[in-house]
Amino acid sequence: MTAHLYKAMREFVQSMDDALPGKFEITREGIVHDLTAPSGPHELTRARLRRRLEKVMPEDLVAHTGTPDVEDVPEGIMRHPDVMLIAEADMEGDGSFDPCALIAAIEVVSRSNPDNDWVSKVRDYPLLGIPLYVIFDPRTGSGAVLSDIHQTPNGPRYATRKDFVYGEDVTIADWTISTEGLPRYSEG
Structure with a gap:
């Protein structure tokens, strides 16, 4: 992707952020637009994960x-993780966060576009240098922790995947939290 094309996509995304519902991100393939606003279970999962992690992490994170x-x-990539584990000091300043400053990116799978979390971000996050990617899937009540970036002929990829099901404890970096009581999407 050329710098000119990326700049044009970035300007478009910024202009649409408040004009259209949903979330915009940029990948090497172009703009990803999740049309649906996050649902109650999605937002509740984010809130519970945030509170649980902040109880066990040091105060400067x-x-x-x-x-x-x-x-x-x-790289021509702009993403917006649902939860970002980051040092407070790395949040200072204006503009986007440096992806290499993240300890982990956490996504709650969208009901309307699950491939964005399970396919595109599995490809993009190691390319950005984010050392740990954790996926929570309210559709299935399961998830995965992806780590250990290594080089492949198709670019950087995560080498290790640890699956979990809701109800089990999950370790994210140095901290273990419960997945008990995380909401699921209802059928329909």
């Missing part, structure tokens, strides 16, 4: 659920 996004302009 944050389980951040707001803006800004993480961005690597040379």
